[in-house]
Amino acid sequence: xxxxxxxxxxxxxxxxxxxxxxxxxxxxxxxxxxxxxxxxxxxxxxxxxxxxxxxxxxxxxxxxxxxxxxxxxxxxxxxxxxxxxxxxxxxxxxxxxxxxxxxxxxxxxxxxxxxxxxxxxxxxxxxxxxxxxxxxxxxxxxxxxxxxxxxxxxxxxxxxxxxxxxxxxxxxxxxxxxxxxxxxxxxxxxxxxxxxxxxxxxxxxxxxxxxxxxxxxxxxxxxxxxxxxxxxxxxxxxxxxxxxxxxxxxxxxxxxxxxxxxxxxxxxxxxxxxxxxxxxxxxxxxxxxxxx
Amino acid sequence: xxxxxxxxxxxxxxxxxxxxxxxxxxxxxxxxxxxxxxxxxxxxxxxxxxxxxxxxxxxxxxxxxxxxxxxxxxxxxxxxxxxxxxxxxxxxxxxxxxxxxxxxxxxxxxxxxxxxxxxxxxxxxxxxxxxxxxxxxxxxxxxxxxxxxxxxxxxxxxxxxxxxxxxxxxxxxxxxxxxxxxxxxxxxxxxxxxxxxxxxxxxxxxxxxxxxxxxxxxxxxxxxxxxxxxxxxxxxxxxxxxxxxxxxxxxxxxxxxxxxxx
Amino acid sequence: xxxxxxxxxxxxxxxxxxxxxxxxxxxxxxxxxxxxxxxxxxxxxxxxxxxxxxxxxxxxxxxxxxxxxxxxxxxxxxxxxxxxxxxxxxxxxxxxxxxxxxxxxxxxxxxxxxxxxxxxxxxxxxxxxxxxxxxxxxxxxxxxxxxxxxxxxxxxxxxxxxxxxxxxxxxxxxxxxxxxxxxxxxxxxxxxxxxxxxxxxxxxxxxxxxxxxxxxxxxxxxxxxxxxxxxxxxxxxxxxxxxxxxxxxxxxxxxxxxxxxxxxxxxxxxxxxxxxxxxxxxxxxxxxxxxxxxxxxxxxxxxxxxxxxxxxxxxxxxxxxxxxxxxxxxxxxxxxx
Numbered sequence: 080x081x082x083x084x085x086x087x088x089x090x091x092x093x094x095x096x097x098x099x100x101x102x103x104x105x106x107x108x109x110x111x112x113x114x115x116x117x118x119x120x121x122x123x124x125x126x127x128x129x130x131x132x133x134x135x136x137x138x139x140x141x142x143x144x145x146x147x148x149x150x151x152x153x154x155x156x157x158x159x160x161x162x163x164x165x166x167x168x169x170x171x172x173x174x175x176x177x178x179x180x181x182x183x184x185x186x187x188x189x190x191x192x193x194x195x196x197x198x199x200x201x202x203x204x205x206x207x208x209x210x211x212x213x214x215x216x217x218x219x220x221x222x223x224x225x226x227x228x229x230x231x232x233x234x235x236x237x238x239x240x241x242x243x244x245x246x247x248x249x250x251x252x253x254x255x256x257x258x259x260x261x262x263x264x265x266x267x268x269x270x271x272x273x274x275x276x277x278x279x280x281x282x283x284x285x286x287x288x289x290x291x292x293x294x295x296x297x298x299x300x301x302x303x304x305x306x307x308x309x310x311x312x313x314x315x316x317x318x319x320x321x322x323x324x325x326x327x328x329x330x331x332x333x334x335x336x337x338x339x340x341x342x343x344x345x346x347x348x349x350x351x352x353x354x355x356x357x358x359x360x361x362x363x364x365x366x367x368x369x370x371x
Numbered sequence: 372x373x374x375x376x377x378x379x380x381x382x383x384x385x386x387x388x389x390x391x392x393x394x395x396x397x398x399x400x401x402x403x404x405x406x407x408x409x410x411x412x413x414x415x416x417x418x419x420x421x422x423x424x425x426x427x428x429x430x431x432x433x434x435x436x437x438x439x440x441x442x443x444x445x446x447x448x449x450x451x452x453x454x455x456x457x458x459x460x461x462x463x464x465x466x467x468x469x470x471x472x473x474x475x476x477x478x479x480x481x482x483x484x485x486x487x488x489x490x491x492x493x494x495x496x497x498x499x500x501x502x503x504x505x506x507x508x509x510x511x512x513x514x515x516x517x518x519x520x521x522x523x524x525x526x527x528x529x530x531x532x533x534x535x536x537x538x539x540x541x542x543x544x545x546x547x548x549x550x551x552x553x554x555x556x557x558x559x560x561x562x563x564x565x566x567x568x569x570x571x572x573x574x575x576x577x578x579x580x581x582x583x584x585x586x587x588x589x590x591x592x593x594x595x596x597x598x599x600x601x602x603x604x605x606x607x608x609x610x611x612x613x614x615x616x617x618x619x620x621x622x623x624x625x626x627x628x629x630x631x632x633x
Numbered sequence: 634x635x636x637x638x639x640x641x642x643x644x645x646x647x648x649x650x651x652x653x654x655x656x657x658x659x660x661x662x663x664x665x666x667x668x669x670x671x672x673x674x675x676x677x678x679x680x681x682x683x684x685x686x687x688x689x690x691x692x693x694x695x696x697x698x699x700x701x702x703x704x705x706x707x708x709x710x711x712x713x714x715x716x717x718x719x720x721x722x723x724x725x726x727x728x729x730x731x732x733x734x735x736x737x738x739x740x741x742x743x744x745x746x747x748x749x750x751x752x753x754x755x756x757x758x759x760x761x762x763x764x765x766x767x768x769x770x771x772x773x774x775x776x777x778x779x780x781x782x783x784x785x786x787x788x789x790x791x792x793x794x795x796x797x798x799x800x801x802x803x804x805x806x807x808x809x810x811x812x813x814x815x816x817x818x819x820x821x822x823x824x825x826x827x828x829x830x831x832x833x834x835x836x837x838x839x840x841x842x843x844x845x846x847x848x849x850x851x852x853x854x855x856x857x858x859x860x861x862x863x864x865x866x867x868x869x870x871x872x873x874x875x876x877x878x879x880x881x882x883x884x885x886x887x888x889x890x891x892x893x894x895x896x897x898x899x900x901x902x903x904x905x906x907x908x909x910x911x912x913x914x915x916x917x918x919x920x921x922x923x924x925x926x927x928x929x930x931x932x933x934x935x936x937x938x939x940x941x942x943x944x945x946x947x948x949x950x951x952x953x954x955x956x957x958x959x960x961x962x963x964x965x966x967x968x969x970x
Contacts, residue, residue, distance in 0.1 A: 114771055165947045170770045171717050175899055176946050182896070183939035186932040297892075301782065304775060312771070339790035346783040353776045354764040424851065450853035458851070464844040467837065475841045476852035478834050497834055540853055 085213045086330055092219050094326025095226035096285055098319050100299050101306035102233065103277035105318040108307065109250045111267035113163055113173050117181035118278055119300030124184055125151045125279035126291040130198055140201065148279045155275025159268050167267070181300065189293045198291040200283075222284050229280065230319055237315070246270055250313060298342070305345040309352045311359025320361055324348075375438075377402045377575055378423070378454075378544060383432035383442075385418055385599075392418040393429070394599045400544070405566070405576045407590035407607070409583065411619065415599040416579045417459055420546045423577075424456045425449040436544075451481045455537035456546040459579075461529045463521035469510065469532055470517045473501030476539035485541045501539065508535040508565060527558040534565065544575045551582040559585050587611075595619070642968045649962040670961070674911070675821060682813040691813060695881055697921040698816040699725075699874040703898040704905070704913030705823055706870040712908035713831050714863040715769065715843030720762070720777035722894035724871020725878060726784060728754040732876035733800040733885030743806050744815075747876040754872030759865045766860045778895060785890035799886020803879050816877055820914065823870055827910050830866075839863055897921070900942040906952025915954055 100122070107115045115121075125147055132143030158180055166172035202218040209215075237243035249256040249266050257263055281299075289295075302325075310321030325348055332340045352359060376399035385393040393415045400406055408416050421427040423434055425446035433442040441449055450456075464472050476482055477497040506512045508531040516528065524532065530550050537545045550566075551559050559582065566589050569576060580586040587593070587607040595602040595610060597619040603610055610616055648666050657663045685691045703721040710716045732750035735741045741749070765776045788794050795801070806812035830836045838859055841849050850856055879885040897920060898913070905916025920938060927934035945952065959965075 114775075162943065162947055166950075171711065171774070172946050172950065174717075174719075174771065174774055175903065176943055178896070179900075179939040179943045179946070183936045183943070186935040186939070190931055190933040190936060301779075308775065337790070339786075343783065343786045343790055346779050346786065349779050350765075350776055350783065353768060353772055357768055357772050426847070426850070445855075446850040447853050447855050450851055455853075456851050458848065462845045462848065464841045464848070466840055466844055471837055472841075474834055474837050475849060475854065478838055479853040481853045536848065536852065 081212060082334065084211050086327075086334060088210060088213055088215060090327040090330040091323075092215075092223050093330050094323040095223050097302055097306050097326050098230060098322035099222075099226050099277075099281035099284060101303040101310075101318050101322060102230070102315070103274040103281065104300075104303040105307045105310070105313070105315050106233075106246075106277060107270050107274035109313040109315055110246050110270035111167070111249070111263075112253075112313070113159075113167060113267070113271075114177065114312075115271070115274060116174060116178035116300060117158065117184065118274070118303055119296035119298070120181035120184035121151060121155065121275050121278040122282045122299045123188065123291065123293060123296035124154070125282040126200065126286045127188060127198070129200060129283060129286075130291060133200070144283050147283070148276050151279035152272040152276045155271045156268050158275075159271040163271070164264060164267075181296070185293050185296045199289075200287040200291070202287040216288075218287055222288075225284055229277075233315070242266075242269060301342070302345055305349045307359075308349045309360055311361050314359060314361055317359055317361030321359070324360075375402075376400055377437060379435040380423070381433045381435065383419070383422055383429050383434065385415075385422055385427060385429045391599045393422065395432070396596070396599070396601050398594055398601065398604055400575060400577065403570055403573050403575055404592055405570055405578060405590045407586045407593040408577060408579045408596060409581070409586065409593060409610075410596035410602075414596040416596055417548055418599075419596070420456055420548050420577070420579060423449075423546060424454060450540065451479070453481065453540070453543035454546065455540045455542035455544070457530075457533040457537060457548050457550060459548040459552075461526070461533055463524070463529060463532055463536075465520070465522040467521060468518050469521050469524060469528070470498060470501045470505055472521055472532060473504055473535055473539045474498065476536050477501060479540065481540050501535075504535050504539055505532075508532075508538065509561065510535075526553050527555075530554060530562070531565070534569075538569075542574060544577065545569065546577045546579075548579050549581065550578070551580055551585055563588060639967045639969050641965055643959070643963045643965050645963055646961075678817050678821060679814075681817070682810070688809075691809065692881070693922060693925050695813055695816055695877075696925075697917055698820045699878055700897055700901060700921050701820050701914040701917040702816075702823060702870045702874040703894060704901040704917050705820075705827060705910060706867040707898045708902045708907060708910055708913040709827055709831070709870075710863065710867045711902070713836070713843065714839045714860065714867075715846075716766075716860065716864070717770065717774040718762075718777045718864075718867065719774050719895045719899070720758075720780055721871060721896075721898045722781035722890045722892060723761070723777065723784065724754065724758055724868050725875035725894045726781055726889040727758050727868075728872030728875025728877075729879040729885040729889045730794060730800065730875075731757075731872070732879040733803045734794075736803045736880070737800055743804065743877075743880045747815075747873065747880065750876035750879075751869050751873040754875065755865050755869035758868035758872065759861060762864050762868070763861060766857055766864070781890040781892075781895065785887050789887060795886065797887060799884055799888075800879075801884055803883045803885060805880055805883050812881060816874075819873060819877075824910060824914055827866075831910070835859075835862075897924075897938070900938055902952075903942055903950070904945050904952055906954030906956070906958075907950075909952070909954040909958070912952050912954030916952070919953075 103121070104115055104118045107113055128147040128150055129143050132138045132146055133140060136143075138146070162176055162180065163173065166176050202216070203221050204217040207214050207216045208220070237247050245256070245261045245266055246269065248259065248261055249263055253263055306322045306325055307318050309325060310317030310319070325345060328344050328348070329341050332344050378400035380397050383393055383396045384391065396419065408419065410416050418427065422429040425441070425444055425448070429442060433440050435441070436452060436454065441452065464475065474497045477500060502512060502517055505517045510517045510528065510531065516524070521529070521532065534545070534547070534550065551562065554562065563585060566576065566578075570589070578586060578590060590607060592604065593607050593610040594604040595616050602615055602619060603613050648663060651657065652663045652667050657667055681694050682691055685694060703725070706724065707718060707721060710718045728750045731754050732746045735746040735749055736743070761780060762777070765773060768776060789797055831839065838849065838854060842856060842859060846856055875889065878889065898917070901916030901920050902913040903916070904919065905914065906912030924934045924938055927937055949956075
């Protein structure tokens with residue numbers, strides 16, 4: 080009974096974590112069809128920006144988070160405007176270019192000496208509480224609440240604001256959106272900015288739980304891809320549902336098989352989903368079926 | 372004429388998420404017929420072609436080719452049996468010259484089997500054979516046209532290339548999905564004899580068309596589809612005279628225009 | 634200066650036109666024009682081990698050849714079949730582990746274990762990739778990127794095949810000349826073989842699959858069969874390189890599934906010129922030595938080649954080889970419009 084509750088609590092936390100990691104990727108791909116392989120790099124770089132503001136410039140924690148998220152948005156916009164806009168629509172080039180950006184950022188950070196155990200962010204709230212006999216860090220609770228709030232906010236944003244509706248319109252049919260006066264390149268920049276900010280937010284929420292290490296950039300990318308593929312590339316709410324699926328699957332394997340299999344589960348999820356149902360569990364099948 | 376139909380459709384139905392793209396369509400096709408299929412936009416004509424050729428799996432119903440059920444076979448097997456098709460949206464192999472486009476169907480098991488040496492069989496020179504076929508379809512042999520990259524060909528030649536690609540398979544049935552659309556009147560006029568020649572060579576044709584005047588010149592039977600259902604099947608004259616067709620297809624106002632067409 | 638008033642005009646060089654038909658055989662100059670680039674490539678590759686100053690650089694040549702094979706396999710799959718495979722590491726890993734097992738357990742010498750690992754590895758890779766063949770574009774790219782990661786993690790988690798230590802004590806080549814000329818000849822063999830293949834009728838089918846797979850199906854050709862054949866050919870190249878790598882490092886381990894083997898070939902292909910087959914080999918010969926020279930800078934070299942790759946893909950996506958070919962075959966001049 081105890082272990083069930085533990086699985087339930089930690090499973091939900093893991094799921095929200097995964098959703099946070101994946102939402103930015105899903106937003107960018109869903110809107111502009113650019114698979115942003117630099118997502119993991121944006122995540123990590125934001126961690127270091129916050130750290131720099133906090134430790135090197137000595138700013139207030141909250142203030143440095145705010146600044147860092149603005150900076151990461153600008154970085155995302157620059158990446159799109161300078162590089163990705165030139166290769167948009169060429170699937171191979173998009174992947175290679177964005178992956179090269181990510182690689183350059185991550186390896187550049189590693190070269191710059193950002194490795195080791197010294198880079199940590201403080202948790203928002205210290206301490207832990209017991210929920211039905213299971214100890215949980217307060218910070219994890221914060222992650223849970225913030226993540227859920229963020230998902231809810233995104234839903235409201237995409238359904239009730241002009242920009243959100245324009246983004247959804249573009250996601251559904253870019254040409255039709257163009258005809259209705261939606262500037263597709265501008266919306267793609269907006270999506271990229273939001274995507275980067277989401278990556279940054281995820282970093283701010285999740286990184287205090289551990290050290291900031293460059294390798295986790297690659298892991299975040301893999302997990303984000305896993306969630307988005309299982310949920311259906313381009314489907315945001317699908318991504319959230321898939322995050323819960325993979326999150327609980329990961330926790331279950333961790334409990335019953337061992338922590339080594341954590342990533343194996345995510346990778347297997349990608350491969351199996353792609354083989355059996357390439358459009359994802361919750362994606363629209365339409366596009367693939369119409370390929371007559 | 373042979374009494375055994377070459378192709379039989381039995382209650383072919385295809386649904387796309389609750390919408391009936393095809394609803395219980397049945398008809399028989401006899402050897403060396405030209406069957407025209409007409410109908411308003413979205414009436415399921417292309418879906419019908421896709422179902423016959425196996426590009427879409429039909430929800431239920433069956434297609435019999437010479438008495439054999441082919442409705443569950445993969446597309447390449449159906450093509451291998453001799454049912455060739457053209458595509459409405461022409462997409463030749465853009466990175467290859469026109470005559471190399473035909474090497475691909477000539478490389479297929481069916482062409483190797485039926486073609487023999489001259490037809491591009493195992494030892495044959497596929498390039499020479501493909502130029503022969505192209506010439507038959509109206510590409511001038513001595514000109515540079517057959518050697519041009521397919522991406523540089525004008526629409527008229529692309530349509531011929533589509534037909535030539537079918538012909539390279541030595542098919543028994545060709546399903547033409549709007550071969551006349553997008554062509555000028557003179558180009559259509561030069562295509563009509565090609566179609567007629569195919570019929571003389573004993574190839575059965577199903578033609579999906581919007582250009583009724585030209586279709587009725589060549590077709591000896593016409594089937595009308597509307598909202599995925601078969602409205603009527605008969606000779607061009609019978610179809611023209613039918614009230615339901617006029618209403619569904621042309622709207623009741625344009626009756627006079629139709630008569631001048633016929 | 635307004636750009637709109639002039640454009641670049643390109644005309645074929647006379648000698649290029651003269652060498653297109655049989656007439657090329659009639660003069661030494663035309664024959665030279667045709668064979669020169671090929672001879673330069675072949676002879677250049679054959680004398681490379683002789684002119685290298687040290688053992689270290691001879692080893693670099695072997696590594697270059699490994700990457701050249703991988704780049705060739707990527708270029709073939711991506712630009713002649715239309716399957717963007719990021720699975721270079723998957724091929725290397727399969728070939729490497731098989732060769733290592735054959736050598737350490739059965740005691741087979743390199744000259745036997747490498748061919749076997751080539752074929753067996755290609756069969757295994759093809760079997761793994763077979764269910765993914767209907768996928769295209771981004772989907773195929775992602776799934777092939779995931780396979781090497783997955784295999785690596787599975788080996789790590791289950792602690793099989795030596796676990797994180799890898800398989801140690803793999804036998805090496807007895808003679809360093811054999812070692813080098815073997816892989817150089819293999820690169821040449823595959824390079825000219827592939828160039829021949831893509832112009833054969835079966836090669837035309839591959840290219841047709843890339844252009845318009847639906848029309849290929851409508852032509853009565855089994856799409857899956859030809860894709861399988863193509864994947865088999867491509868993975869045999871990668872597995873050959875993997876088996877060879879295991880023997881020269883005398884070790885097969887998890888780093889064979891590293892992303893390097895997936896990413897560097899792509900960079901080489903983009904820089905060398907995609908869709909030319911020679912270009913990727915050239916790209917490998919440029920990139921790998923550069924990255925060796927920069928080894929002292931640690932991970933900065935990865936940054937460096939990522940940036941080169943980025944610059945090429947954004948600003949010069951045609952690559953060196955296409956550019957060179959154009960200069961070799963055509964005049965260019967600006968004309969007023």
